[in-house]
Each structure stands twice: as C-alpha cells, then as structure tokens.
Amino acid sequence: QQQVKQSPQSLIVQKGGISIINCAYENTAFDYFPWYQQFPGKGPALLIAIRPDVSEKKEGRFTISFNKSAKQFSLHIMDSQPGDSATYFCAASLRGGGYQKVTFGTGTKLQVIP
C-alpha cells in the first residue's frame, strides 16, 4: 500500500518558471513531511521539510504548502534553474517510528530546460 502518493511522475519546466509537485498522504499519524532531492548516482538529500501545524514554509526558492484537512502538501520551486533538474520525493514520517524512518512518495523527475 502506497501511503504517500505523488504527482506528476515527470515535469518539464522552462528556466525561470515555477515547478509544482503535489503529494497526498493517508496516515493521519504522520507528523513530519520532508522533501528529498536526488541526483543521478546519488542518494536522496533533504531539501526542505514541514510539520502539520504549519501551512507554509519557505526556504529560498523552495516553498512547501500544507493542507492538513485535505491531507495534501506540495512543493513549489520558484525561478526554476537547470541545476534543479533532479528527482524529487515527498515523504512522511512519524515520531513514534522515529522521524528518520521515512515513507517515500513515488517521485517526480524534474527537467528544467534553458
């Protein structure tokens, strides 16, 4: 059972545009929602994260929007750059299982074209 659903599977964005990736979760016990960025041949690296008591978190060009009632959250990448081309995973974890025990979404391959 996929507990975190992610869309789209792939995304092509022009340089300078906004990239938007959406996720939905099922387990209401999740209380930590990180986003990971993965480049080819590398392991995932934490990009930005949010807790459900906050509706939005911004770090530089990256913003997470969180809708607890809808059990949905999204990543917005503003002014997308070719260097942002990577696979992005939304994820969820819960304190009871240890925050580092992560359930991953299905992934979005982002390509930013010049």
Place this chain on the structure above:
Amino acid sequence: SAVISQKPSRDICQRGTSLTIQCQVDSQVTMMFWYRQQPGQSLTLIATANQGSEATYESGFVIDKFPISRPNLTFSTLTVSNMSPEDSSIYLCSAGRGGMNTEAFFGQGTRLTVV
C-alpha cells in the same frame, strides 16, 4: 550532519550468489535503515538495523533473503542472498540520530545488477 559511505558502489553478480553491502557512518547514530530503489522507482524500506539485536523487517522482506548485521553504532551490512535478476536494484543505507532529530541521511547507494 552525517556522512555515509557504502561499499561496493556497484556490482554485477551471478544469479544464485550472495552480495554483502557495507555501510559506514562517520559518527555514531541511533537509527540505521536499508532501502531498495528499483530502477526509476521510489525508495522502499527493507528493514531497520538494530544495534546488538535482530533487524526489524518491513512487510514483504524476510531475514533469510536480506540478513542484516549492525555490530556497533556506526556500521551495518546488508546481504542480498540467493540473488535473482529481480533483485537488480539500488540498495541504500540511511542513518539518523533518533529522538527529536528529524533528518535522515543517505549513502550514495549500491547499484546491483544480477545476471
């Protein structure tokens, strides 16, 4: 942060054989995990590596197929046993400091091809 090194980085193995993957963390960590990432797919948790005791396996993964050791707070191994082509995947080690620490760190992965 924590730096995680995995060995080997890649291998090509014959079906029916076994491969042991090593994971070394540069500092003591509470939590260590093993994930599998099939080509173009997401990461699926195989098990939690427990120091000094048997690993905790997720549904669909069994100890006979994926034996795990964790002799101390910085090192773990995952063995993929009696391999078949379906085991061709990237295997990733992850670690974290536990408690209220939230970040999980990942190794670069071991790309396994079974022929």
